[in-house]
Amino acid sequence: MTVMGTARPAGRPRSERAEKAIVDATLDLIGEGTSVSELSIEAVAARAGVGKTTIYRRWANKEELVGDALATLKAPLPVVEGRTVREDLVAYLDVMRQDTLTLRTRCIMNIAMSEPDRHPNLYERFHKTAIEPRRAAMRAVLERGVATGELRPDLDIELAIGMLSGTMLWYTKGAAHNNTPLADDLAARIVDEALRGFLSR
Amino acid sequence: MTVMGTARPAGRPRSERAEKAIVDATLDLIGEGTSVSELSIEAVAARAGVGKTTIYRRWANKEELVGDALATLKAPLPVVEGRTVREDLVAYLDVMRQDTLTLRTRCIMNIAMSEPDRHPNLYERFHKTAIEPRRAAMRAVLERGVATGELRPDLDIELAIGMLSGTMLWYTKGAAHNNTPLADDLAARIVDEALRGFLSR
Amino acid sequence: MTVMGTARPAGRPRSERAEKAIVDATLDLIGEGTSVSELSIEAVAARAGVGKTTIYRRWANKEELVGDALATLKAPLPVVEGRTVREDLVAYLDVMRQDTLTLRTRCIMNIAMSEPDRHPNLYERFHKTAIEPRRAAMRAVLERGVATGELRPDLDIELAIGMLSGTMLWYTKGAAHNNTPLADDLAARIVDEALRGFLSR
Amino acid sequence: MTVMGTARPAGRPRSERAEKAIVDATLDLIGEGTSVSELSIEAVAARAGVGKTTIYRRWANKEELVGDALATLKAPLPVVEGRTVREDLVAYLDVMRQDTLTLRTRCIMNIAMSEPDRHPNLYERFHKTAIEPRRAAMRAVLERGVATGELRPDLDIELAIGMLSGTMLWYTKGAAHNNTPLADDLAARIVDEALRGFLSR
DNA sequence: TCCTAAGCGAGACGGTACGTCAAGTCTTAAA
DNA sequence: TTTAAGACTTGACGTACCGTCTCGCTTAGGA
Structure with a gap:
């Protein structure tokens, strides 16, 4: 039996x-x-x-x-629970920056993001396992910031995620193209600029 | 002879x-x-x-x-000379958004940006003829803003360009993936959020 | 043990x-x-x-x-002990003819005889179990004929076997090719022609 | 033009x-x-x-x-126009015997005749270009023999062709199997036996 | 009642050849 | 000299079987 x-x-x-x-x-x-x-x-x-x-x-x-x-390469999502919203955001963005430093990760990202129309399932999987968790983590940080009053109560959180991630992605693309490493403090500068706003006051 | x-x-x-x-x-x-x-x-x-x-x-x-x-398709760079920095930035970003509406442009962008490592010359050309001019135009607007005092004097202009363009690019990617059109007021919302900053004050 | x-x-x-x-x-x-x-x-x-x-x-x-x-299919050799040499020879050849009437036997013969060089062992076995016994039986009949004086004393018996079997084989090949059945009296006609000779006297 | x-x-x-x-x-x-x-x-x-x-x-x-x-290998049909029917028949059969002496021809024949069911077109072509002409030549000789009175007037000519060719084929098969050359006078012995008949008178 | 040995169906293994397709090159007659 | 056409060699495609190899299970005789 x-x-x-x-x-x-x-x-x-x-x-x-x-x-x-x-x-x-x-x-x-x-x-x-x-x-x-x-x-x-x-x-x-x-x-x-x-x-x-x-x-x-x-x-x-x-x-x-x-x-x-x-x-099989799915890097573990970094768990960063810093004291301030700024610190957490910088930490998350900096992980993205560090990912671009290893050739393998760069190749993989290239592959995964390169042809969403051509290889939709591939992109889908990458999205689910790599992008979405990071987005969620960032969302949590931002929501916490709104809750604690650190961030504007009317902040469009999805838009904020887009701004932070998109900016880093923009730099990543450029760096991949120029084959130059990204500045160490890039994440900090992006976050600071985003938090403060461009206006004079 | x-x-x-x-x-x-x-x-x-x-x-x-x-x-x-x-x-x-x-x-x-x-x-x-x-x-x-x-x-x-x-x-x-x-x-x-x-x-x-x-x-x-x-x-x-x-x-x-x-x-x-x-x-042969190089769309003419839109000449927008609005009254305020905000209006100009919105106009430029909105051109990017509108580009995503036609299938052909979407395909071309996909192609051009898809595999910089695989087709470097292609990316190079696209960069020179399409991206760089737009970046220059945006830089001019931002520099004007700093000059007029509308924008912070210590604003990192390159970073600001990256934030605005990168954010729009991020949404474009997402839209291409979900096959959903971008909201009409997206450009405005990006610009507003960027100008104001995320902080509560 | x-x-x-x-x-x-x-x-x-x-x-x-x-x-x-x-x-x-x-x-x-x-x-x-x-x-x-x-x-x-x-x-x-x-x-x-x-x-x-x-x-x-x-x-x-x-x-x-x-x-x-x-x-496993080895058909039993027919035992024909007729009154005259002619009758016996016709009987043996007719068995060969009848073998061509069933699809299975036709296929088997085809296989067995098709590629002696390719499958020598196969041919060898077929030869030992199917051809040789028939040849021996026919040889016995012919030798009896010579002994009784029915047949020429100087007849080349091996050659005679070859003429009778070979002729039937020739027809069998042709019939397999044209997919037409062999005439009922074919065996008799072959034997008669062989016994009599072609010459006018 | x-x-x-x-x-x-x-x-x-x-x-x-x-x-x-x-x-x-x-x-x-x-x-x-x-x-x-x-x-x-x-x-x-x-x-x-x-x-x-x-x-x-x-x-x-x-x-x-x-x-x-x-x-591309189609050997030319030998033109033999001897004095007697016997001489012509021997000549034709001997060509068949000689064909078995060269390895290449032996292989070709093997191939061509081996699997009529498997490669029908192949067999068909071989039949048309190699077998049929030889059969026709032999038929002409036999008909001439009947006309001149050398051969029996009621001789079944197709059957006679079958006997002569089939016998030679039978020996060819055997020789291919035993890898022994055919006797030089084989053709003559076949023809003689066929012309004379097996009977005692 | 177990132990040992081999057979069982199933199916994965590293291979070879299939016939198709597109790559980029070469060769023709005509324009 | 360029054209359209279409042949050329090369090499990957995805499939079908090859003959070998593991699996867990079954079937027997002997301990």
């Missing part, structure tokens, strides 16, 4: 070694600058020392493979 | 019809949502009713073809 | 059901017109409801499987 | 070098004992130093390629 529930399916179980090798090969290739379109299953199979079938058996297409591969 | 000066080269002159057909076909395909990577010279040639050689003779690679094709 | 002799090997005995299912599936597929080269072990296993391993455990390769499968 | 008739099609003409290389590679491989089923387009392409497309552009499938390849 067998214990009910998730009965192990018949036949030889899929090799975890193979799976890992495939994912690693995919990430390697992406890390070397291969775009999703350029990434060939054949190359992944060769690099992983695996038959093509073994890849096709698990993933229906490149997108899903890349999606799963990127998912 | 040939007449000196801008001597007309020997042989059959290049067909302008062919050139135009090629560029049109390229734009058509891009407008239909074909990414740069997916865009096949074969398809362009077929659509244009032209031999592949005729394309390769004029452009060394896809990038240059796409670059030239996009260049 | 075990009883000496053909000691039953340890472990679970091989399933006769499986063996039969495999052979039947093989014959079915061959009967449906699958050539040896086209015959896939995978298909046999699927048709037999059996794991591939179960096949490979018993047969080293396709040839042996097909050989054993065909061997 | 173009000369009418078989107007040369536009574009680069197909390379005769490539065509020849492909056919040669095919014949080489067949000559090395590769069966039709085993023959892989990939191998032909590699051996010929040619892209697979170049093969598929010209031939829809293996059969047609092999057919055309074999067709």
